[in-house]
Amino acid sequence: MLKIKNLHASINGKEIIKGLNFEIKSGEVHAIMGPNGSGKSTLAGVLTGRDFIQVTQGEITYLNKNLLELTPEERAREGVFLSFQYPVEIPGVSMINFLRTAINEIRKHRGIDPLSAGDFLKFMRQKQELVGMDGKLTGRSVNEGFSGGEKKKNEIFQMAILEPKLAILDETDSGLDIDALRLVANGVNKLKTKDNAIIVITHYQRLLDYIIPDIIHVMYDGRIIKTAGKELALELEEKGYDWIIKEANL
Amino acid sequence: MVEENENIIKSISESEYKYGFITSIETEFFPKGLNADVIRMISQKKGEPEFILDFRLKAFAHWEKMTFPNWAHLQIPEINYQDIIYYAAPINKPKYSDLSEVDPELLETFNKLGIPLDEQAKLAGVAVDAVMDSVSVKTTFKETLAEKGIIFCSISEAIREHPDLVKKYLGSVVPYTDNFFAALNSAVFSDGSFCYIPKGVKCPMELSTYFRINAANTGQFERTLIIADDDSYVSYLEGCTAPMRDENQLHAAVVELVALNNAEIKYSTVQNWYPGDKNGKGGIFNFVTKRGICKGDNSKISWTQVETGSAITWKYPSCILLGNNSYGEFYSVAVTNNYQQADTGTKMIHIGKNTRSRIVSKGISAGKSNNSYRGLVKVLKNADNSRNFSQCDSLLLGNKCGAHTFPYLEVENPTAVVEHEATTSRIGEDQIFYCNQRGISTEDAIGLIINGYAKEVLNNLPMEFAVEAQKLLQISLEGSVG
Numbered sequence: 001m002l003k004i005k006n007l008h009a010s011i012n013g014k015e016i017i018k019g020l021n022f023e024i025k026s027g028e029v030h031a032i033m034g035p036n037g038s039g040k041s042t043l044a045g046v047l048t049g050r051d052f053i054q055v056t057q058g059e060i061t062y063l064n065k066n067l068l069e070l071t072p073e074e075r076a077r078e079g080v081f082l083s084f085q086y087p088v089e090i091p092g093v094s095m096i097n098f099l100r101t102a103i104n105e106i107r108k109h110r111g112i113d114p115l116s117a118g119d120f121l122k123f124m125r126q127k128q129e130l131v132g133m134d135g136k137l138t139g140r141s142v143n144e145g146f147s148g149g150e151k152k153k154n155e156i157f158q159m160a161i162l163e164p165k166l167a168i169l170d171e172t173d174s175g176l177d178i179d180a181l182r183l184v185a186n187g188v189n190k191l192k193t194k195d196n197a198i199i200v201i202t203h204y205q206r207l208l209d210y211i212i213p214d215i216i217h218v219m220y221d222g223r224i225i226k227t228a229g230k231e232l233a234l235e236l237e238e239k240g241y242d243w244i245i246k247e248a249n250l
Numbered sequence: 251m252v253e254e255n256e257n258i259i260k261s262i263s264e265s266e267y268k269y270g271f272i273t274s275i276e277t278e279f280f281p282k283g284l285n286a287d288v289i290r291m292i293s294q295k296k297g298e299p300e301f302i303l304d305f306r307l308k309a310f311a312h313w314e315k316m317t318f319p320n321w322a323h324l325q326i327p328e329i330n331y332q333d334i335i336y337y338a339a340p341i342n343k344p345k346y347s348d349l350s351e352v353d354p355e356l357l358e359t360f361n362k363l364g365i366p367l368d369e370q371a372k373l374a375g376v377a378v379d380a381v382m383d384s385v386s387v388k389t390t391f392k393e394t395l396a397e398k399g400i401i402f403c404s405i406s407e408a409i410r411e412h413p414d415l416v417k418k419y420l421g422s423v424v425p426y427t428d429n430f431f432a433a434l435n436s437a438v439f440s441d442g443s444f445c446y447i448p449k450g451v452k453c454p455m456e457l458s459t460y461f462r463i464n465a466a467n468t469g470q471f472e473r474t475l476i477i478a479d480d481d482s483y484v485s486y487l488e489g490c491t492a493p494m495r496d497e498n499q500l501h502a503a504v505v506e507l508v509a510l511n512n513a514e515i516k517y518s519t520v521q522n523w524y525p526g527d528k529n530g531k532g533g534i535f536n537f538v539t540k541r542g543i544c545k546g547d548n549s550k551i552s553w554t555q556v557e558t559g560s561a562i563t564w565k566y567p568s569c570i571l572l573g574n575n576s577y578g579e580f581y582s583v584a585v586t587n588n589y590q591q592a593d594t595g596t597k598m599i600h601i602g603k604n605t606r607s608r609i610v611s612k613g614i615s616a617g618k619s620n621n622s623y624r625g626l627v628k629v630l631k632n633a634d635n636s637r638n639f640s641q642c643d644s645l646l647l648g649n650k651c652g653a654h655t656f657p658y659l660e661v662e663n664p665t666a667v668v669e670h671e672a673t674t675s676r677i678g679e680d681q682i683f684y685c686n687q688r689g690i691s692t693e694d695a696i697g698l699i700i701n702g703y704a705k706e707v708l709n710n711l712p713m714e715f716a717v718e719a720q721k722l723l724q725i726s727l728e729g730s731v732g
Contacts, residue, residue: 048687072686082687088680092702101698102688109689141702162688 001026001197002047002067002166007058009046015056016042018222026165027194031208031233032201034219035241040201041085043219044170048082049075062166076102077109079165079196083155083172090142095154098142099124099161106162127160131187149180156187167191168199173207185210205237218244283332286310289437292336296406299413302420309426309436316430322564322593323622323654326535329500336438336471394454401446402457405473408444415446419477423506423543423570431502431537431564439473439504447482447513456712458487472503478513480546485516487715501560503538511546511573516554518711519567520719523559525590525726533561533590540567541597544576544605552579553596554710556719558726561590566624568597571605571636578607581707583719585700585726586619586651595625595656600633600666609640612704615651616727622654629666636666644674645703647696647727697724 002024009017016039024030032040045053047060049072060067067075090098104114115123128135133153143151152172159167169188173181188211192198200211208216208230216233218226218241225248226232236244289310293303318326395402401412409416426436447453478484488505501523507515517540526533536559542551553567569578580596598607607627615621627638644653655672677699685695701708701720708716 050683072683073689073691076687076689084684084687088678088684090681090684090699090702092705093698094702098685098688098698101694102685102690105689105691105694158688 001063003059003061005059005061007043007046007060008056009042009058010054010056011042011052016053016222017046020058020219020223022217022224024166024197024199026197028215029192029198029200029211029213031211031213031216032199032219032224033203033205033216033233033236036203038219039222040219041170044082044168044201047075047166047168048072048080073105074109076162077106081159081162081164081167083152083159083167083169085171085174087143087146087151087155089144089146091144093142095138095140095142096121096124099158102158103161124161127157130190131157131160132183133157148175149177149184152176152184153180153187156184156191160187160191163191164196166197166199168201170201171203172200173202173204181207182210205233208233220245220248282334284310284334284336284438288336292438292440296409298406298409301413301417302409305421305426306437306439309433310438312427313430313433313437316433319430322624323620323656324562324564324591324593326562329535331434334500336440398451398454399448400451400453401444403444405439405442405444405475408475412444412446415477416444416475419475419506419508421506423508423541424504424539429539432504432539435471435473435502435504435539439471442473442475442503443486444474445476445484445486447478447484449479450481451479452482453484456485456487470501472501474503474505475508476506476515476517477508478510478515478549480511480513482510483514483516485712486518487712488517488519499535501534501536501538503540505538505540505567507540507542507551509542509544509546509549509551509573509576512548513546514550514552515542516552517542517567518715519553519555519557520711520715520722521555521557521559521563522722524561525559525588526561528588534559535562536560536565537562538565540565541570542568542578543570544573544578544602546576547573547602548575549573550577550579552581552710554579554581554707555583555594556704556707556711556722557582557584557592557594558722560592563590563592563594565594566596568599569607570599570601571607571633572601573605574602575604576602577605580607580609580611580625581710582611583614583704583707583723584612584621584623585614585723586616586621587726588617588619590617590619592620593622593624595623597626597628598638600627600629600636600638600663603632603634603636605633605636607636607638609638609642610706611640611642612707613642613644613653614647614700614703614723614727615644615653616647618650620652620654622656624656624658626658626660627668627670628658628660629663629668631662633663634665636663638666638668640668640670642670642672643703644672645700646674646676693724693728696727700724700727 004020004022007017007020008015034040042053046055055068100120107114124138128138137150137154143154146154172184176184185207200213213230216228216230217224226244286307289306293306421436424432426433445457476486507517509515523534523536544551551569555567557563567580571578578598582594584592584594586592595611596609609625611623613621613623623642625640629636640657642655646653653674657670659668661668681699682692682695685698686692700723704723708719711719
């Protein structure tokens, strides 16, 4: 589904990603872990097309397309979804209006008729139940006055509505207590299918107790320095990152 | 600057009317320039009674003594009042013979607003034989109103047919001595709307200049007078959401509203005059005096305005709350882009007891524009228990524009409660990216964000108008981010 080859990317002339290789297939869940400042969130930014990040070298192929040639909204319409680490508030814009605009843009891109207001509401209610989203929140403005946990849950709710092919969850666990974490993770698990792929970016192992990855990558200084099975998470929790960094001779 | 203005005034008042009084009445336009003879000619041409001519001449004499107001946060280029045509005959010469001659950029905007072709032609100034089915619309419309005793006609017609009402109320809310532009308008007003709602009548439809014939060519010095008698209600819509390519530089309209006991007037405006091009060339100067008086007890006047056009906007729709328990409202969205300037707001004058007012102003600035809110809340000595709430928000797009707030409070009664809240925010790259990441383009994202921001005001517009106003806000800000 997604293949990254020798990616280099900078912010304001400072190189953050320094030759990264990565591949994920449909039906897989990969976790990207690593200490602060290793470039995890920058990678999410590159994949979604943030304009303050300059890609200086390398290729990204997504569903046989050159991802780097697409605008952020085209990527979204092609099925790339980011669950934001810090979701922004948009005062006065109702969740319903926002999501209906979004889903109909995506449908238009795929040549499907737009959903009517009635059909959309029905569809939204189903998804609300699926991920356990409070109905009161969908009546409010986008993220306005939401608690930290509600914002994260809202990201997963949006993922449920937009049904992406590639979902990137950027630090979805940060700021969540254990109950909220479990709820959010359950939501993600329900959305997992054999046709989509999920990249979980996280700092801590605890999210991976609930969202079980097929593969774990450790990122450090702009590169992936280790790739292993899910058992790596526990080892990291126990020993930290230092031994891997040493092992990689950095 | 002061000296300069004095020179202008001097040159106006001292100059002789060069062309003399020779033009025959059959010509379509009067010659340029302004003096008492031109005013007599306007009045004669319109067949006006003596009291109107008298009103005009007094206003003119007063205007000649006045100086141009310079207190607003605006940079206003010199206006040569002798270079303006003060009367154009109703038959306006079409500017184009075919739609293909019209600026394609303008047509593109029409298409985005979803305006039918016939109407596009009319708005752009193309000769059209029959304009849609507006004649039938107008006829059924007039019959319905007549059954209820509602008078809705042009101010010229009202002056001829209902001189008593006009005599009683014209200039009663905005006297010609009020300000420079009100005086000018009183001297030379071309046409406008008149509306009288009799006692106990709730007007069954939204009254709109849109339906009225003559409406399109009366813009420059429009004069509107609306009277709601005891226990009546009317909702009035002014303007049209399509951009009028009007080459007239100066617009100085006056609107007067009178609400008697228990009456309610709701006045909505969508103003979209030509704002000038991207480099700040051209565009309309819109100097408007709008004021309503809640004359009777328990009366209510509500102003809602969406201002997206004009190079310069100078406009303060106000309420005089004279009757006890009367209520004034002002809801405004003002958008400025490129080099546009707007200095707009309201005045709420509390005179009666238990009077209340509410101000919600939302400014949006983009490009290199300047957007100011200026509002006065005045509570007089006898206005016991009066209340005001003001909310003034500014939204900035980009970093070359300006937003300014000038609230004035004058409270002379200790029982009054006056609240003022203000915020300034910016459309963030993060908000736009968030929308992009959900598949929404940048332009649609800006549309969503500003409509969300302006929601409280847009919700006050009649339904159909609100939808068009939303589209208009988005179009006005196209290309202002990214």
